[in-house]
Amino acid sequence: MLLFKLSGPVTSAHETAQSHDDRPLLAAMVALTELAAIASSSYLAFVVYHLAVWGALPETISYGWICVQLALMYVIICLADKQYDFLGAGGYRKALHRGALALAFAFVFVLALMFISGTVSNYSRGTFLAQFAISMPSAIMTRAILLHAIEVGRKRGHWTSAGAVVLVFPGVESPTELLRQLSSNQEDIRQVYRLDSTRMGFQLQRILSDTRARQRDAVLLLFHSDNMDAVIRAVDMLSEIPIRIQLLPVGLLDFIRCSRIGYFGHASVFEIASGPDLVLDRFLKRSFDLLFAAAAGIILFVPMLMVAVLIKLDSRGPILFKQIRHGYNNRPIRVLKFRTMVGSADTARQAIRDDPRITGIGRILRRTNIDELPQLFNVIRGDMSIVGPRPHAVWHNQSFEGRIARLSRRHNVRPGMTGWAQVNGLRGETDTIEKMRARVEHDLYYIHNWSLAFDLKIVLMTIFSKKTYDNAY
The missing domain is CATH 3.40.50 (Rossmann fold)
Incomplete structure (x- = not known):
């Protein structure tokens, strides 16, 4: 909410009283609510697991105290990370992502404390897995509900900050x-x-x-x-x-927009970075890529073999189409796709609607995005990511080079099998500079706002959103 006017050299909004800051009270309420949610959900997981598996609750260790320790450690980490400043600038930034990481670290710290105290041998591994599996979604859901409630309260004037x-x-x-x-x-x-x-x-x-x-x-x-x-x-x-x-x-x-505070010697400096720049972020993204690509490759192996047979029966030529495209840092990479055009087709230009070069099976593969599945091997090899700006052919980038500002900034991250531009309907032929500029703007938005949750959202939209299949020909 912007409460200001600009008229003259010095202006101010009319106020009759000093501002009141509700942030300390709000932070305490949020912290206590999350503490109660994590302690109760982890204890519920312990009870359900032991009753279901063993039929009784153990007396060898105080699981209730462990659940309280876990919740307290989570709140301490969130306080240290300034996650409860929801009324301050930046309070909403990656709130769910950071909360999930805080809970994961809380589990690690509690296990470390139990190891030091010599009680970790009495802690059931099944209980640990059950507590993690139940308390993690509980923590994320609790924070999401709290964020929504805080925003509703702000709009109704229940919460105020000093401004x-x-x-x-x-x-x-x-x-x-x-x-x-x-x-x-x-x-x-x-x-x-x-x-x-x-x-x-x-x-x-x-x-x-x-x-x-x-x-x-x-x-x-x-x-x-x-x-x-x-x-x-x-x-x-x-x-x-x-x-x-x-x-x-x-x-x-x-x-x-894509900067962070870094250090040069003893001085704090602005670091301009794009995409997942922290070691933990890069580790999470690469781990997600490998796990997703490996799982998808195993699940889709037989369907991909069937597609290969259909391509071979439909027309002469290789099963896979290989094209040099720009990858990370403008490095040329060889991208794999199922062949969707006749073997003698000129591939030095984009496909257009009702393109005569496209085969019968190829048209189906393009409309369903199945032709992109071989890029799972590009992901495993490290040339591509599951989510990122779609890689353009070298000649395609060169045709727009110098005409669109920040075009090469798309290559500050690995290209993806799917991306923010594609799930918003910006795929297909870029026969005008306006179409290409819109695609670049969406790609840069993804790079500047990357998070693991954002990647998961794009993957789900790729599967379920109708816009993903717009202009697929």
Whole structure:
């Protein structure tokens, strides 16, 4: 909710009272709710498992205390990771993903403590698996419900935060539109000040006094590179009050969307990265790729053999079609597909609707995406991922090179068998630059917003969404 107007050098929203910050109370309520959910679900798993398998509850170890320890460790990890700041900026970012990881680490820590204390030998492995299998979905569902309830409460005015102040430095055009693009459900902008280079000292003094009196939570500075002296001056003054100071160089906005805080020596720096950049993220994505591709390859092995026979009976030529395409870091890779065109077809141009080069069985394979299944071997080999930007032929990329900005940024991750552009209907022939630009924008959105949950969503949409099959010919 944006509560501001821009009119004149210094403007502010009308307020009659100091802002109230409900974040501490909300964090405590969420933490207690999740603690109760995890403790109760893990204890329920213990009871159900032992009654079903053994017919009685054991007396060798206090499983109730273990469940409480597990829940407490989970809450401690979430607090350390600042996961309960749901009313603050960034509170919703990967909330479900981070919560699931926190619970996994909690299990590891509890097992480590039991090992140190010498009680791990009494802990049933079946109980552990049952507790993990039940408490994990319970934790995810509880957090999802809480996030929804918090958002509903925000819209109805039940929860409030101290809000943020925005300083707009000279040269930044259309800050209203920029703030609308940046704002999501949790930001609450209370005041916006447009600074004047001739009166900046006086304005900063007023802003400092007003911000201190109203107990704001954060100050966001929008600026260009030629405002650095003024920005340094503003930061120096604002650092006198207990408030978060956030810097946003407008000219680097596209890069900052995929940035993180890194370190060079003892200094904190911005690191511009795309896709899964952390070691854990890369491990999760690669593990998902290998497990999914191996499982799919085993399940679909016989159907793929049947498709190979049909292709051979339908027309002359090889079963597989191999084409050089751009992969990670623009590296050429050889991508596999079931052959869907006649053996003598010219493949140096995209397929079009009712293309005479496509065989009878090939038309069915294309419309159902079955022709892409051999790329499971590309995934296992490491050339591709299950989810990512679809790889284009080298000549296809070269035809748009220099005409679309950031085209090669698609190759900052491994190409995928399916992708965000494809499940939104952006597949098939790209005979106009507008179609190609829309595909690139969706691919870059995926790269900048990657998460394991996002990959799972795209896989499900690939199977069940009708848009996935649009323009499939």
